[in-house]
Amino acid sequence: MPIYAYRCTQCNFEKEFMQKISDPLLTLCPQCHTESLVKQLTAPGFQLKGSGWYATDFKGGTSGKPAVTTEKTTEKTSETKVEAPAASSATPASTKA
Numbered sequence: 001m002p003i004y005a006y007r008c009t010q011c012n013f014e015k016e017f018m019q020k021i022s023d024p025l026l027t028l029c030p031q032c033h034t035e036s037l038v039k040q041l042t043a044p045g046f047q048l049k050g051s052g053w054y055a056t057d058f059k060g061g062t063s064g065k066p067a068v069t070t071e072k073t074t075e076k077t078s079e080t081k082v083e084a085p086a087a088s089s090a091t092p093a094s095t096k097a
Contacts, residue, residue: 001019002018002019002020003017004017004018004019004039004040004042005039005040005042006026006037006038006039007038007040008029008031008032008034009036009037009038010029010032010034010036011029011032013029013032013037026039
């Protein structure tokens, strides 16, 4: 069951209540007995622990086993040497002016 934080706008009374999601919002302040209790926005109260996907994939450590293993394959490539065409020794014919 989620825990919701409430605060009274009249007397600034603050308290956390455990409620179902389907329960109606609380409005009656237990301290000053006015209808001024409002729900506050709070950070979630859980932590990701253990050797689950968070610890192995996103934490950046090497303490856990990787979630997916990949095999490294080495490919032998044959090098083909292409020689540049040889420069011709013939010079262009000179033209007489």
